Amino acid sequence: MINPLIHSMAICPDMNKTYPKIEFGKGVYLFEKNGKRYLDASSGSSSVSNIGHGRTEIAEAMYEQVCKVSVLPTHAFSSEMVENYLQKLVNFAPQGFQKAWTVMSGTEAVENAVKLALQYHQLRGEPNRYKIISRWNTYHGNSVFMLDIGGMKVRRELYAKWHNNFPHLSPAYTYRKPNALSIDEYTKSLLTEFEQCLIETGTETVAALIAEPVVAAALGAVPPPEGYFKGMKAICEKYGVLYISDEILSGFGRTGKNFGIENFGIIPDIIAAGKGISGGYFPLSAVFASGKVMQPFIDSNSAFLGGHTFACNPVGAAVGTKVLDILKNEDLINHSQKMGALLLNKLQQLLDLDMVGDVRGVGLQCGIEIVQDKVTKKPFPAALAVSKKIGEKSVEKGVVLYPGSGSVDGTLGNHILITPPLIVSETELDEIVEVLKTCIKEVSSELATKVF
Template sequence: MIAALIHSMVVCPDMEKTYPKISHGEGSYLYDESGKRYLDASSGSAAVSNIGHGNAAIADILKDQALKASVLPTHAFSASVVENYLEKLVRFAPKGFKRAWTVTSGTEAVENAIKIALQYQQMTGRDKKHKVVSRWFSYHGNSIFTLDVGGMRFRRKMYEQWMHNFPHISPAYQYRNGDGMSEEDYCDQCINEFLEVIQKNDPDTIAAYIAEPVVGAALGAVPPPKDYFKRIKEICEAYDILFISDEVMTGFGRLGTPFGIEKFDVIPDIIAAGKGISGGYFPLSAVLIHNRIASVFESQMTTFKAGHTFACNPMGAAVGNYVLDFIEARNILANVNEQGALLRERLNELKTLDIVGDIRGEGLLLGIELVSDKLTKEPFPANKDVSKRIFLNALERGVILYPGKGSADGINGDHILVCPPLSINKEEVEFLANTIRESIVLVQEELHQLIL
């Protein structure tokens, strides 16, 4: 049985299906061994291949760095390639960020971010602060600890005996949770819930709050109401709670800003980054901390109590450095805003289709929610596999999408995440949008026939 081409977070590979084998990639496309071309509108799995496939310059960089040094005994040495990269990474971050280090996965980055929040609270005399508030329907990593912090119930279920049940609040998901409310009233409701959870759990025990600026694969590119994060940050500051922005999916230009949280005019305390940080060419992630956090460690001459075998390795630094240069040289942020606006415009046209309930997202992280009744927003039953059907239909037509499930109640509810490489061009956007429409229309017709 061969491995799946795509392993969605919520749609597992079909164990009885033979998947195409990819031979190579170039730009926005992947090619299978038969020569068929696929526009990679999931950017790997997912929102990873931000700068496209088959980049020869990165291949040369990896070779050159491997011939120099691939890993260091970091307890004894540093390297200019690492230090220069971390300095550039901090400059890329929002104003006031001062320190950074790299690890190898988004899960590690999030766990390190939470660990440093706890250590900071202890160093500042707030020993009782240990809880992390997050949101239901969120994904923050696949270790036991980050699954507990995250809010995907079906992923947590098997490990309930190991869960410590950190506090969770509702996702800021107005399409599902704020029916009939103005955006302002719905935002008030979300903020009041956050305040209630803080009080219920004792503010003196809350160490950190974590969220994705736009919820990625778990819900299909759900953005918050206007001013939501500004108000969350004000509350965090009032209660000495650190704000962690999970930028594993939204960082490095995905939303049209260097980091996604900047789209909402908020400067967090800690950033956990990954995926697009290396464009998929090396397992790389990072933690970045603001000066208000770093200064406490510096004043007490204390190091962060953690370590990983491949932390701050030269290979990752060399690749990460190239990606930052690529973003600047190719004017990627402007391209994301231009092509993202075009793609959003074309996807908005899908709202006329019977099964398309919502189109949402920012930049080149866009989502399509699928419903059986647009008026009531009734989801399709999980066993209909609507998002998977659309994914497979698009795949036949040469487009790779990222299907998801559970957006309505954790089990039912279908959505499609659309997150192509940030270097995508207008012609590719048009092909992508046309193929998505064709695929949805065909599945819609199939569903109508089943009802008849």
């Protein structure tokens, strides 16, 4: 019996909110028991249900595998299902990748990517390379370790005493670049900042740089300026620093390529992926290691010192295999590129609205930034929670978006992430943009009556 005095029995969500209860999902839609329909333009908690909801062929693949075996004593066994899947993952990765390993969440995958980098340096006789350089306004997961490495100030604060506080670089955020700099100069300034940071930190103490290709939840789908990642990778190579691409959100077709970083012409050393890897049908994520990273492990015959009960789970492998089949058979990665271009184009029309300062994105990882003043780019006061209000209104109107805040300085700034399933149609994109437009207009007129 559900206690009527408590909004939700879950520990985490908003204590004062009653969440609508979803009974089932089909395609891009979620349905309540009473029939109310929501277009899931967020794809779960952003970019998860890439292949859409309610896919019975996934249920069948899962059932078949569970009937065979659902968990293995991995210290003693592997299975054909798992080995074949890992091979498929490696084939899906950019050239030069050699091995993969699956775990359960994005946080675990990124943490394992970092551990792999640390062990790589240890095995090569450089144990002093233990620092990880990342950027402000980026998210790499919710464990205390990953919050430290990530750059979301509000989320980090509570655990600050546990943190190492390795260097964080400025985000590559063209919309908010200093006005005095051209894009080229801005890119150069970011690269100089990185190189300077390495030198000041001690180049021989840095293990890896970690970056999201298109910054998702923390900035609202921000790609870097042209040449940025090429420059960052070149600096990494110059100083023996590994490059980790956090593809938890950008991977598996979201940006119109297998991995987001492939839009920027570089090949990282390590990739962490999650979310869309299983389409949300199983808690699954993966770490991919290049041949370069694997070499010292092979040369010294050393085991990777990671380990999780559900690592390389055969049911996860069955689901992941089916997801890869669907991506290929339905040409969803190209579809994502095509629909992404259309979505970006349709979102550009919102720039006519007073509050929409910027529209950006790659593939179906798109976002808009909401500002109080479009000329000065001044954000709204944080207490007004403008993006949250727009997000809540759009849920009421049947479209689920992913609102975020803190893009300007960790606290100020409002953005909305728009990441529909990769199976989305143009008509559904129109529905998303229309509802978003109405919600922005409504919030805008509500704010017009306020003094702040």
